[in-house]
Amino acid sequence: MDRNPNLRITDFNEVDLGLSREEVIAEAKRCIQCKKPRCISGCPVGIDIPAFIQAIADEKFQDAADIIKKDNMLPAVCGRVCPQETQCQGECILGKKDLPISIGQLERFVADFERKKGAKCPKCAPATGKKVAVVGSGPAGLACAAELARRGHSVTVFESLHEAGGVLMYGIPAFRMPKDIVQYEIDQVKKLGVEIKTNHIVGRSVSVDELLSYDAVFLGTGAGLPYFMGIPGENLPGVYSANEFLTRVNLMGANKFPENDTPVKVGKKVVVVGGGNVAMDAARVARRMGADVTLMYRRGEADMPARLDEVRHAKEEGVFFMTATNPIAILGENNAVSGVKAIKMELGTPGDDGRCSFYPIEGSEFVVEADVVIEAIGQGPNPLLLRMLPELTRNRNGSVAVNCLGETSIQKVYAGGDVATGAATVILAMGTAKEAAVAIDHMLKK
């Protein structure tokens, strides 16, 4: 149940209020409990989805929570931010003729139920005496740390920022992912005995030698390095990477400036460039701060990589979509942004990835007025630590090369999440991190 768009753009409270107890039970009862459940194969962490749905149908919500938590320590997060339409729900057989089961909503309800009731802590295996260092406390780091702690290993997580949570804290806005819920789920991981050291920058405050002195290392440093388009005018005051814009608001509370000290510029007119979840987040934050927002995307709306819900929410909230349009320069006056010079694109036939090719239409240039431009065109792996590990084999796109076990080219160093896969989703990060944790566990118990 979404809140009224006119109301919700006046605050940062959660947009989707979730389902009621009666609604989730009714929804769970729609599940036909397939003999060969395809939903599980659609889940990057392999949650036993039919089993937890059955528990909901039986009104055994705690049992449902326990089933989910066997495979996923962050259910309240995943229920909210997973792209279910391309994962579990995309596989749901009911979706062929009718609506698929709202698995994300069910997961979220169960997680919220358990949180409100007070969760019991899953049991950990006896201590193995092995020590593992996890770099980064985002979805990958947390998932890996939780899995290793449950298997009895001593885990230290190093986080460079002053808050744990990575992209869940600095990137995803509170109206989509309330911060108290993120904090609660982080606290659940801590209850497993995981130590999280904030303000610890591996490669700087923690030396590489110190890092490699652990019995195993997991790199979950994410894709934090923002790309810029490389067009004229990008260094004008008023041009932000989405990472910066969102960090200023989500982590530093710039929406409450001057009560909080960190400012952010929004102005009256904002142009956001990009078509992913990050672009939607930036656009919706800017709307909440009172700006008219135009979202510029070089391909068509159907090609946007964002979750369907995010696109819908952004539109409901009055974000103007300008598709098949690409910026070619950012214009300025008096050392401030005045507009974006853009060109219309002709869309071709969809390629192998199902997304349209595109070509600039000569002579179609035009100018959109803007006070602020936010670039949300993607991120690469953060170079800080990777530069300190020159022997680490990298893929062509700069990500860390790993095999199916998450092993890197350095012995006992594993990687997972965006730093290995390239910028992707929270749940994929958690899935790869969990696989790496299992591999680390096997290695340590050899």
Add this chain to the structure above:
Amino acid sequence: MGNYTIVQARALSEAVFEMWIHAPQVARHAKAGQFCIIHADGAGERVPLTISGTNGDNIRIAFMAVGTTTKLLATLKTGDELRDVAGPLGMPSDIAEGPETVVIVGGGVGVACTPILAQAAKDAGNYVIGIIGARNRDLLIFEDDMRAICNELYVTTDDGSYGIKGFASGPLKELCESGRKIDKVWIIGPGMMMKVTSEVTRPFGIRTYVSLNPVMVDGTGMCGSCRVTVGGEMKFACVDGPEFDAHEVDWNDLMTRQRMYLSEEKQSMEYHEEHHVCRCRKVE
């Protein structure tokens, strides 16, 4: 949460303050040229400040109280705690094993960065010439530190109230023109001072470094706020710098971006004055 206690706080002048902070993970790894991020309290900004020295588990910073955050820091006393200190960040200074002759030029509060750099250069076996300048005698800092480290030290004040009258570029120019062999020059200070002073060494082809101080948020390469143009390329001062080849820096780009939040800074200070915000908010 960290326990970043201020082990010593004192005023160096009416507007410039020095602080020693207990931050073991920063102090143990800090090298000349690196900076740390200070986040005084939950509502505060993350501000980058150059590490001016280390002693065991403590680091030294020095700052001028000009904005909301630095004015808050200036009110803190020995024994107070900071919410977060992260670092060391950035690449260390490119100090070669001597014997080289290096000149280290500091202007205004930028002088804070010079003792750690001069010491590192000296320890590497170099002949170290220091030039430190300030607007007037009252604003001059770390003269004693620099005098103890440097083989030669020149002091300038804009108004002639102490040392040589004029800018720090004066003695630098004389050194360059004297024909003495100078291998490297570091210039650290306000943007305009670095821009002007680095022009002195350009005709002599002397390798010259400047330490850039753009606006930052995370300081770890994550946001791009600190992007600068060096040699026509976009660089992030936090991970690629903060030191860059002075003769390749696009100074207008840097200084324009440094001024990006001037109006917000004013608004913030007015807000704090008006609301009498207790600038010793409890560490969360």
